[in-house]
Amino acid sequence: MKRILLVDDDKFLIRVYKSKLEARGYITEMVEDSENALNTAKLFKPDFIILDLIMPKMDGYKVLELLKKDVETEDIPVFVLSILGNEDDYIRAAKLGAIGCAQKTKISFEDMIKTIEKYLN
């Protein structure tokens, strides 16, 4: 079974994602404190990461940068999901190595699943 790491400080949203992804057969792990994202990724060894951009302590860009600089995590596809809808933010995330970006207010859960399946299959 494929493993998905969720990084988001929204405590309700991240749990709903986890529950619904597990119902689809994925093994998931969640990180609410972005400072733990890198270490959890190394331990959990996910096949896919869903990363929020706006988080306290360490934002999603920094997490993405750290993930892509580390040999243990550099090849894991990271999809950025954010409340931000600014194209510049997506370009910045893509330059840092994100495979895709979506605005939380414009993507449905079904579309999110399709995106995950596209990269995992």
Add this chain to the structure above:
Amino acid sequence: MLNTNDTREDKLMTLKSFPIMNIATINKSNPLSSVVLFYVDNDLNFYFVTRENSYKAKSLLEDNKISFSVWNQNQMIVQADGVASVFVDKENKIINEIVESLKLLGEFWPPLLSFSESDYILFKIKPNWLRALNIKDQKIATEKPSFTFIDL
């Protein structure tokens, strides 16, 4: 399925099987009705989460009186009123229970998640009274609705 001899625990189990309820609050002297996801504990305390800046949150912070009803198709109607208070869920146990109850609703995606302009606030409702009407056992006509009060 419920019948007339159902115990408090049977009613509790029915309540745990359907996590959506309608609440009514007082918003600046006007009635305000909302639909929320809820979790009920074994002591019949009800919990729901909303956004801090929602009308229902603001109204409950001004006036903690609340009434609510749960309608479980072909099984039971529950009516209650009580008082709501902000609940601090340090270990996210209640949030986890609410998310767990979402599994009962299949692919449902809570609208609450779409409104992210403020943080969440969790309310606990302690009922003053709570009564249930068994729909399954209702005859074509009755002299009066056969609500039964549930021990709190």
